[in-house]
Amino acid sequence: MEKMLKTKNVAYWYDKKEHKLFDNVNLEFKEGKLYAIIGSSGSGKTTFLSLLGGLDKPRAGTIEFQGVPLSKIGLTNYRNHDVSMVFQSYNLFPYMSALENILTAMAITKAEHVHDKDYVFEVLEKIGINKEMAKKKVGRLSGGQQQRVAIARTMCCDAKLVVADEPTGNLDEQNTFEVLDLFKAVAHEQNKCVIIVTHESMVAQRCDQQIELKNNEFLIK
Numbered sequence: 533m534e535k536m537l538k539t540k541n542v543a544y545w546y547d548k549k550e551h552k553l554f555d556n557v558n559l560e561f562k563e564g565k566l567y568a569i570i571g572s573s574g575s576g577k578t579t580f581l582s583l584l585g586g587l588d589k590p591r592a593g594t595i596e597f598q599g600v601p602l603s604k605i606g607l608t609n610y611r612n613h614d615v616s617m618v619f620q621s622y623n624l625f626p627y628m629s630a631l632e633n634i635l636t637a638m639a640i641t642k643a644e645h646v647h648d649k650d651y652v653f654e655v656l657e658k659i660g661i662n663k664e665m666a667k668k669k670v671g672r673l674s675g676g677q678q679q680r681v682a683i684a685r686t687m688c689c690d691a692k693l694v695v696a697d698e699p700t701g702n703l704d705e706q707n708t709f710e711v712l713d714l715f716k717a718v719a720h721e722q723n724k725c726v727i728i729v730t731h732e733s734m735v736a737q738r739c740d741q742q743i744e745l746k747n748n749e750f751l752i753k
């Protein structure tokens with residue numbers, strides 16, 4: 533398995549340097565693997581994920597994607613091409629259909645299959661969204677269906693890294709397991725690196741590796 537993402541001596545704090553959320557973080561994330569980041573509320577999981585996703589920069593240290601520092605890739609470039617994000621609140625355009633949401637993301641990120649509607653229908657069909665549903669405004673789909681569309685969006689885009697913040701936080705147990713299976717498929721079948729933040733132990737236990745943020749340190753479990 534190839535290294536995808538590496539943090540080197542990463543530290544972060546919001547207001548005061550004395551109030552570090554984490555310090556000296558040295559972690560490696562590989563392709564083809566599904567990771568869970570766990571930890572108590574307020575420990576800094578979302579903040580750490582936002583650094584991995586290129587939404588913010590570490591206060592100290594560096595993050596490398598495929599051996600290249602994010603500062604060299606450029607955060608906008610990184611966000612547009614290398615990383616794909618999934619959120620608890622789905623972050624889809626509610627007045628667009630699933631198909632339009634995905635085609636738009638593919639156009640922005642210049643995905644290989646850009647404009648290929650049949651390809652998108654095929655991916656959606658595989659994850660339980662038929663053609664008829666794919667043409668409806670996503671705001672009219674259920675939470676579980678919307679999260680499937682958000683995952684299909686990452687499947688149709690070419691980014692090799694997927695980061696997801698509490699992606700099952702709004703779902704019931706059955707949908708949680710189904711969505712988790714989809715993330716597994718993204719990691720194992722598409723050979724992507726998938727990193728999920730979760731506070732649900734039943735989600736974390738089903739990932740390939742758990743990493744706990746505790747007392748400002750990351751522990752590999």
Ligand SMILES: Nc1ncnc2c1ncn2[C@@H]1O[C@H](COP(=O)(O)OP(=O)(O)OP(=O)(O)O)[C@@H](O)[C@H]1O
Pocket residue numbers: 546547553571572573574575576577578579580731
């Ligand atoms: N923009 C901000 N400015 C200042 N402090 C912030 C900001 N965002 C988050 N924090 C603080 O940083 C700490 C970590 O927040 P973060 O959201 O990363 O934790 P978390 O582990 O994801 O929590 P939860 O599980 O409750 O979502 C919290 O104490 C939070 O109040």
